[in-house]
Amino acid sequence: xxxxxxxxxxxxxxxxxxxxxxxxxxxxxxxxxxxxxxxxxxxxxxxxxxxxxxxxxxxxxxxxxxxxxxxxxxxxxxxxxxxxxxxxxxxxxxxxxxxxxxxxxxxxxxxxxxxxxxxxxxxxxxxxxxxxxxxxxxxxxxxxxxxxxxxxxxxxxxxxxxxxxxxxxxxxxxxxxxxxxxxxxxxxxxxxxxxxxxxxxxxxxxxxxxxxxxxxxxxxxxxxxxxxxxxxxxxxxxxxxxxxxxxxxxxxxxxxxxxxxxxxxxxxxxxxxxxxxxxxxxxxxxxxxxxxxxxxxxxxxxxxxxxxxxxxxxxxxxxxxxxxxxxxxxxxxxxxxxxxxxxxxxxxxxxxxxxxxxxxxxxxxxxxxxxxxxxxxxxxxxxxxxxxxxxxxxxxxxxxxxxxxxxxxxxxxxxxxxxxxxxxxxxxxxxxxxxxxxxxxxxxxxxxxxxxxxxxxxxxxxxxxxxxxxxxxxxxxxxxxxxxxxxxxxxxxxxxxxxxxxxxxxxxxxxxxxxxxxxxxxxxxxxxxxxxxxxxxxxxxxxxxxxxxxxxxxxxxxxxxxxxxxxxxxxxxxxxxxxxxxxxxxxxxxxxxxxxxxxxxxxxxxxxxxxxxxxxxxxxxxxxxx
Amino acid sequence: xxxxxxxxxxxxxxxxxxxxxxxxxxxxxxxxxxxxxxxxxxxxxxxxxxxxxxxxxxxxxxxxxxxxxxxxxxxxxxxxxxxxxxxxxxxxxxxxxxxxxxxxxxxxxxxxxxxxxxxxxxxxxxxxxxxxxxxxxxxxxxxxxxxxxxxxxxxxxxxxxxxxxxxxxxxxxxxxxxxxxxxxxxxxxxxxxxxxxxxx
Numbered sequence: 001x002x003x004x005x006x007x008x009x010x011x012x013x014x015x016x017x018x019x020x021x022x023x024x025x026x027x028x029x030x031x032x033x034x035x036x037x038x039x040x041x042x043x044x045x046x047x048x049x050x051x052x053x054x055x056x057x058x059x060x061x062x063x064x065x066x067x068x069x070x071x072x073x074x075x076x077x078x079x080x081x082x083x084x085x086x087x088x089x090x091x092x093x094x095x096x097x098x099x100x101x102x103x104x105x106x107x108x109x110x111x112x113x114x115x116x117x118x119x120x121x122x123x124x125x126x127x128x129x130x131x132x133x134x135x136x137x138x139x140x141x142x143x144x145x146x147x148x149x150x151x152x153x154x155x156x157x158x159x160x161x162x163x164x165x166x167x168x169x170x171x172x173x174x175x176x177x178x179x180x181x182x183x184x185x186x187x188x189x190x191x192x193x194x195x196x197x198x199x200x201x202x203x204x205x206x207x208x209x210x211x212x213x214x215x216x217x218x219x220x221x222x223x224x225x226x227x228x229x230x231x232x233x234x235x236x237x238x239x240x241x242x243x244x245x246x247x248x249x250x251x252x253x254x255x256x257x258x259x260x261x262x263x264x265x266x267x268x269x270x271x272x273x274x275x276x277x278x279x280x281x282x283x284x285x286x287x288x289x290x291x292x293x294x295x296x297x298x299x300x301x302x303x304x305x306x307x308x309x310x311x312x313x314x315x316x317x318x319x320x321x322x323x324x325x326x327x328x329x330x331x332x333x334x335x336x337x338x339x340x341x342x343x344x345x346x347x348x349x350x351x352x353x354x355x356x357x358x359x360x361x362x363x364x365x366x367x368x369x370x371x372x373x374x375x376x377x378x379x380x381x382x383x384x385x386x387x388x389x390x391x392x393x394x395x396x397x398x399x400x401x402x403x404x405x406x407x408x409x410x411x412x413x414x415x416x417x418x419x420x421x422x423x424x425x426x427x428x429x430x431x432x433x434x435x436x437x438x439x440x441x442x443x444x445x446x447x448x449x450x451x452x453x454x455x456x457x458x459x460x461x462x463x464x465x466x467x468x469x470x471x472x473x474x475x476x477x478x479x480x481x482x483x484x485x486x487x488x489x490x491x492x493x494x495x496x497x498x499x500x501x502x503x504x505x506x507x508x509x510x511x512x513x514x515x516x517x518x519x520x521x522x523x524x525x526x527x528x529x530x531x532x533x534x535x536x537x538x539x540x541x542x543x544x545x546x547x548x549x550x551x552x553x554x555x556x557x558x559x560x561x562x563x564x565x566x567x568x569x570x571x572x573x574x575x576x577x578x579x580x581x582x583x584x585x586x587x588x589x590x591x592x593x594x595x596x597x598x599x600x601x602x603x604x605x606x607x608x609x610x611x612x613x614x615x616x617x618x619x620x621x622x623x624x625x626x
Numbered sequence: 627x628x629x630x631x632x633x634x635x636x637x638x639x640x641x642x643x644x645x646x647x648x649x650x651x652x653x654x655x656x657x658x659x660x661x662x663x664x665x666x667x668x669x670x671x672x673x674x675x676x677x678x679x680x681x682x683x684x685x686x687x688x689x690x691x692x693x694x695x696x697x698x699x700x701x702x703x704x705x706x707x708x709x710x711x712x713x714x715x716x717x718x719x720x721x722x723x724x725x726x727x728x729x730x731x732x733x734x735x736x737x738x739x740x741x742x743x744x745x746x747x748x749x750x751x752x753x754x755x756x757x758x759x760x761x762x763x764x765x766x767x768x769x770x771x772x773x774x775x776x777x778x779x780x781x782x783x784x785x786x787x788x789x790x791x792x793x794x795x796x797x798x799x800x801x802x803x804x805x806x807x808x809x810x811x812x813x814x815x816x817x818x819x820x821x822x823x824x825x826x
Contacts, residue, residue, distance in 0.1 A: 006826075007823045007824065037639075037675035037679050038637075038639030038674075038675040038676070038680055038682075040641065041637075041638025041809070041812070042638055044812060045638075045809065045812055058772060060772045060773050060774070061638065061773065061806050061808060062636055062773050062809070063806065064773075065772035065774065066772060447819065448822065451822070451825075569819070570812065570815045570816075574808035574809070574811045576808065577807050577811075580808065580811070597815065599818050599822060
């Protein structure tokens, strides 16, 4: 193993596959990141503006060259506009994902969408009730139809406030009201952000950033929340299930199908097809012992949460997993799918399939999924994957998978606690658990893969902070072996005791990246139980290896909801120290929480511990100086 | 005589100097049209990546004495005394790479250039934009550099500025770095992040 691989990822499978990829002439995100150095400083600082064609413009950070763009926008305005658009893109992505699920729900109500159905009737009725839809005397399909339509209204312009913000503590909603940032329509806030940042509209950087919070809230309490809730209704609310992680989950003697992307609409159908007797018989006929569906990225997390489907890896593993030579087919939907994948796959026998009308990729065969054809299309694709088994060349599966437990929805966590957050609050009050942290987000070649996630989370649990995680962070800790009940031995004595009593891991997998809303819902439940606001709780958020616009939206709805959030990589804002100071200090007086930026996870852990102890002290609980 | 001066602490790594250099040495002289030419014009200034992934615009120093000039067997490399520019005569160049071996800065490249209606692979390096200077323009790389990492000025003036800056930094009560706060913050975070890669 060369130093280079060790500097790129802490994962053994990653290091060995990087070596193999190099031998095979496969170029990875790390290589491309290196080739991009140095990154353009204007762009890194948020000081370049490509919004209009009087420009493009950039501001000289050294104050000698131009200090304003052609339109007259200064560094503060340009940085704020760029950040606003970044958050708008993130909110749009989650929310569009949510919209697709609502469409499936509508199809189910109409009796279309063969293969889909209502898995969690109780949740359907509960959410419908929140939307003011009575279940009385209505059959399930009718409720589903009414709920789908009510949710579609949340996307539009007819409402003054999104329905599900009712789940936020009253004090929090009052803050939003006072600031004028109550999210109204999911699409409206994104659309308005694009409008405000058009040349000659909102040129007050503070006002742009306030709207950025409103836009992010329309994701966190709107699009993403709808995505999670409708996924639960259609595919079942997650309950704890054993699973496993790393590329070792691929099977030497089975047909391996990887699902990649975010929306369970496609992957659920693939999983269904992979279990069909006819296709299993065909697999045996082709010399395979079975059909193995595994995930990468968040659509994998969706299947893991509900079915215990294993995870082959997270974001930076998506290219490497193909270098095993053991993947018959990779089926992708959308988001975080590197356009390089088709090229990587061309070195092996892997068939690459794109499925969404809005996401096509070079080197992939496009086979569009609709609610109507999904079940049949999944059957066809799995059959093709089985037929591809015979074309497999040499394979390389250098590690054994690591055990993990996933499936901790809010319902599952409250269930483990006996139905109320009481026991968790008691443990926090007693100081056995100091507080809780939500660690979320991506991989980024700027941070050694998984080093940020795993180091931060280990330090937190060592210090009796319960961790919930999602997305690529959740896969990182699964690979690192922190997601089993036995991993409680890595926790401090208090957390260890609680984990032992409840038979839960110290790090709870709460799902995909749209499922970050589950963390908000849990935080609200804790705040309500204490009769306080989210920002008063001894909790924090972190995104140690974030890269995407979606993560920018998530971080912002966390902070706007009152959760102190520590980012690893620096967002493109250092071109305006006004923006930096507002986000890292000023917001505390506005929404009771701020961002911090700390690439070193050891130091980020100290920041979070300190924050949690300060909040404990304010609540009158025992606290220590960090 | 004015010269191109480099102020590495100000390089933001945007690579605009590279694009402008290639365009300035194209047949059309315009960036978009230049990208459609064959052979493709290439930059003679190269932005490298430093220890902390900061940019550095690396270009010919027009050394005197110039090692490349001495190493050039066919005598294709010569000095334009008026502008103190080390130049290459493509007619005489035999693409032997002796000059690149002699160059301590790695700023001589070999690629096809338009030559007598066709193309020829020769040694290519910075020519101080002699043609542009002849038209009363400043070198292309300096013109596009908005952060002041590249300047075109009398060396005496630049030296005086630097001397004054150093003097101010040792004045009683002087406040550390002159770099803007946001730029220093970005650099500090990048450095911290890169040091993490080495951590075991």
